Amino acid sequence: MKLGWNKRTRENKFITSWKSRDNPETGQYSFRLNVTGSAAQLYILNGLTPVLRAGPWNGITFSGLPGYTVSPVNDISSLYYIDNEEEMAIYYSVNDPTFYTRLVINDEGFAERLNWNTGLQKWDVFWTGPNGQCDKYANCRAFSICDPNKVADQGCQCLPGYKDKSDSPTNTFQGCVAKSEALLCRNGEGFIEVPGVKVPDAAKAQFDLDLGINECKDFCLNNCSCTAYTSANISSGKGCLTWYGELVDVRYFSERGQVLYLRADSSELAKDSKKRLLVLVLPVLVSIFLLILLLVYWFWWKKKQREGNLDFSQGSGNSEMSFMEGHADVLAMNERGTEVICFSLSTMVAATDNFSFSNKLGEGGFGTVYKGQLQGGQEIAVKRLSVTSNQGLEEFKNEIILIAKLQHRNLVRLLGYCYQQEKMLIYEYLPNRGLDCFIFAKTSMLNWRTRFNIAMGIARGMIYLHHDSRLRIIHRDLKASNVLLDASMNPKISDFGMARIVGSDQNEDTTRRVVGTYGYMAPEYAMEGLFSIKSDVFSYGVLLLEIISGRRNTSTFDAGKSVNLVGHVWDRWLESKPLEIVDASLAESFDVSEVLRCIHVGLLCVQESSAVRPTMSEAASMLCNERATPSPVEQPAFINRAQVYFGTLKSSSSSSRTGATAATEMTTAISEGR
Known part of the structure; x- marks a missing residue:
C-alpha cells in the first residue's frame, strides 16, 4: 500500500x-x-x-x-x-x-x-x-501546547515565554500571546528547549536540507520573524525546519517526541536556565539525601544488632545467663564474615509451605524441625521452638549467641533466626540426617572407614570448641542425634542450646540446673552439677563406643552384669574379648588394630574420674597415631546397677535437628545440683 x-x-x-x-x-x-x-x-x-x-x-x-x-x-x-x-x-x-x-x-x-x-x-x-483531545488538530490554539496528562483546559497550556490570551482563569482557553510585547530581535534573546513534542504545523514552515542543527539555530536567530526551529532529520542531524508567525498543533508525548527550540527573551532564558539547573541538581540532592537516610538506617540497624534485638535480658532471671555480661562482644553477631540474618515470619511460612507436614524433619522437646527452601533456591532447616517450652527462650538466645561466632567445617552453620511472633532458628540443610539414623539402624550401611572418619570429624569439632575457638565452649549435650551428616557424610555438631561459655583459662564450672541426655552425662555433672571440658570428653567416649558397636548406651544387655553399653564394653575388655562389641554389620571388614585403639580411647574417655580422662586433643591424637600407646584404662562410670544415678528427672525428647527424624534419647533437667 x-x-x-x-x-x-x-x-x-x-x-x-x-x-x-x-x-x-x-x-x-x-x-x-x-x-x-x-x-x-x-x-x-x-x-x-x-x-x-x-x-x-x-x-x-x-x-x-x-x-x-x-x-x-x-x-x-x-x-x-x-x-x-x-x-x-x-x-x-x-x-x-x-x-x-x-x-x-x-x-x-x-x-x-x-x-x-x-x-x-x-x-x-x-x-x-x-x-484523545491532544490528537485533535489545533486543539489548544496558537502558541500553546497540549498535555494529555493535564486535566484543566482540555490539557492546554502556554508555551514558555507566552501567556493565556484570556488573562483570566475563568474564561475558556483562547490560546496564548507573547509575554513581552517588545519585538524579540537582537536583544539578548535565545532559544528554550521544549523536549518530547510533536512539532508545530509545518505547512508554512521553511525547510533547508543543507543546514545542520547549529547552522539552523544561527539562521533562525538572525531572522526576527523566526519563532522556532528544529532538526528536519533527527536520524542524520541534517536539515533545518524553521517557523514564522503562529505555532499551532503542538503536543507533549510521555515517551520519545522531538525537541522544539522556541525563541524567547533574556528574562525567559534566565528562568529556563534556573529551571534546567534545578532539574539537574534536584535528583543529585535527592539521591544524596536518600543515601544519608540509608546510611543512618544501616548504622541504626547495626547498633540494634549489637545491642541484641532479641532482647536477651528480657524474662531471664536465671543467673546462668549472667555469663553474657563477661562476653558482651558476643552479641555483635554480624561482625563476623558471614552474617546471621533476621528472617521475617512470612519468609519462613513461604519457605516451609506453611510448615506443612510433608516438610517435617523431626520433633523434640524444644519444638519441630522443618525442611524449607528460600526464594533463591537455597535449602534450609527451620527449628521452630515450641510455644509451651519453658526452656526454649534461653536455649534460643544461647544458640544464636554461640553459633553466630563459631566457624568450623565440623559444626553446623546457623544462617539466621526469626523472632516475629514465634522463635525459630534457621540452619543449613544437611540431607543425610543425623548420625543416629545410620549407626542405630537395623542394617547399617556405614563401613568402618566412614565410621572412623566421622569419629575423627566429631573430635576435630570438639577440639575447636574446647581449645581453638575465641571462646572456650562446653557443649553439654553431645550425642549421636546431635551430629548431622552432609552429602559427603562429613559430621557436623549441632544443637548448642545447652552449651556454656567459660573463660579461656577456665576448665570447669558449676550449675544448679543440670541439663543433658541420660546415658551421655558424666557422673560429676549429673550428680554434683560440675561440668567441664572433661564432661564433653565423657560424652564423646560414649558416642565413640556407640559408633563402633552400633548400639545405644541405654540398650539392654546381660541382666546380671552390664547395665549399659559402657558396662558391656568394660566387661568384654576385662575378658580380653573387646572385638565382640563391634557392630555385626561390619563383619570382618575393618582394621583390627584401629578398632582396638578406638575401643581403648573410648574407655579412657568414660573413666569415672574426670582427672584421668584425656582431653579431646589427646583423644584425637591417640585415635590417629598408630605408634601412640594409650594409657591403661581405669574403671568407667555407670557400669553397675548400684552406681546408676537416676535423680529427679524432668524428661523431654531432645532431638531438634536440621536434617533428620526424631530420636528417642531423653534430655534431662535435674533441678538440684551442687
Whole structure:
C-alpha cells in the first residue's frame, strides 16, 4: 500500500471513508500525505479541514507518531518514506507472506492500522487516531501546547515565554500571546528547549536540507520573524525546519517526541536556565539525601544488632545467663564474615509451605524441625521452638549467641533466626540426617572407614570448641542425634542450646540446673552439677563406643552384669574379648588394630574420674597415631546397677535437628545440683 504524490503525473493517492457504515460511497474523511508547503505531513481531513495531523517526516517517523517508527515492526512489516524525482510517498513492505495488515478510515473520521492475529483469528488494533483531545488538530490554539496528562483546559497550556490570551482563569482557553510585547530581535534573546513534542504545523514552515542543527539555530536567530526551529532529520542531524508567525498543533508525548527550540527573551532564558539547573541538581540532592537516610538506617540497624534485638535480658532471671555480661562482644553477631540474618515470619511460612507436614524433619522437646527452601533456591532447616517450652527462650538466645561466632567445617552453620511472633532458628540443610539414623539402624550401611572418619570429624569439632575457638565452649549435650551428616557424610555438631561459655583459662564450672541426655552425662555433672571440658570428653567416649558397636548406651544387655553399653564394653575388655562389641554389620571388614585403639580411647574417655580422662586433643591424637600407646584404662562410670544415678528427672525428647527424624534419647533437667 502506497500513499502520496506522483510528481510527474500529479496523481495523489490516499484513502477515504465510506459515506456511512452501510453506504460505500466516498465519504467526507480522508487519510493522506499532504505536500502543501515545504514539508510533507500526514493528515486526517474532513473535507479540507484538518482533523488530525501526524506531523512532518523527521527521518525516523512522523513527528506526531513517535511510537510508530519506520524500523521493522517485529521484523514482519516495515514502513518507508521516499522523496525523489518520481514521487513523495509512504508505503508498507510486508516481509512475511503469512502476515496481513491494513489501514482503514471509518465514516466518523477515525483511522486505524490493523494487524491480523492468526491465533485468535481476529484483527488487532496496532494504532488508532485521533486518540484523545491532544490528537485533535489545533486543539489548544496558537502558541500553546497540549498535555494529555493535564486535566484543566482540555490539557492546554502556554508555551514558555507566552501567556493565556484570556488573562483570566475563568474564561475558556483562547490560546496564548507573547509575554513581552517588545519585538524579540537582537536583544539578548535565545532559544528554550521544549523536549518530547510533536512539532508545530509545518505547512508554512521553511525547510533547508543543507543546514545542520547549529547552522539552523544561527539562521533562525538572525531572522526576527523566526519563532522556532528544529532538526528536519533527527536520524542524520541534517536539515533545518524553521517557523514564522503562529505555532499551532503542538503536543507533549510521555515517551520519545522531538525537541522544539522556541525563541524567547533574556528574562525567559534566565528562568529556563534556573529551571534546567534545578532539574539537574534536584535528583543529585535527592539521591544524596536518600543515601544519608540509608546510611543512618544501616548504622541504626547495626547498633540494634549489637545491642541484641532479641532482647536477651528480657524474662531471664536465671543467673546462668549472667555469663553474657563477661562476653558482651558476643552479641555483635554480624561482625563476623558471614552474617546471621533476621528472617521475617512470612519468609519462613513461604519457605516451609506453611510448615506443612510433608516438610517435617523431626520433633523434640524444644519444638519441630522443618525442611524449607528460600526464594533463591537455597535449602534450609527451620527449628521452630515450641510455644509451651519453658526452656526454649534461653536455649534460643544461647544458640544464636554461640553459633553466630563459631566457624568450623565440623559444626553446623546457623544462617539466621526469626523472632516475629514465634522463635525459630534457621540452619543449613544437611540431607543425610543425623548420625543416629545410620549407626542405630537395623542394617547399617556405614563401613568402618566412614565410621572412623566421622569419629575423627566429631573430635576435630570438639577440639575447636574446647581449645581453638575465641571462646572456650562446653557443649553439654553431645550425642549421636546431635551430629548431622552432609552429602559427603562429613559430621557436623549441632544443637548448642545447652552449651556454656567459660573463660579461656577456665576448665570447669558449676550449675544448679543440670541439663543433658541420660546415658551421655558424666557422673560429676549429673550428680554434683560440675561440668567441664572433661564432661564433653565423657560424652564423646560414649558416642565413640556407640559408633563402633552400633548400639545405644541405654540398650539392654546381660541382666546380671552390664547395665549399659559402657558396662558391656568394660566387661568384654576385662575378658580380653573387646572385638565382640563391634557392630555385626561390619563383619570382618575393618582394621583390627584401629578398632582396638578406638575401643581403648573410648574407655579412657568414660573413666569415672574426670582427672584421668584425656582431653579431646589427646583423644584425637591417640585415635590417629598408630605408634601412640594409650594409657591403661581405669574403671568407667555407670557400669553397675548400684552406681546408676537416676535423680529427679524432668524428661523431654531432645532431638531438634536440621536434617533428620526424631530420636528417642531423653534430655534431662535435674533441678538440684551442687
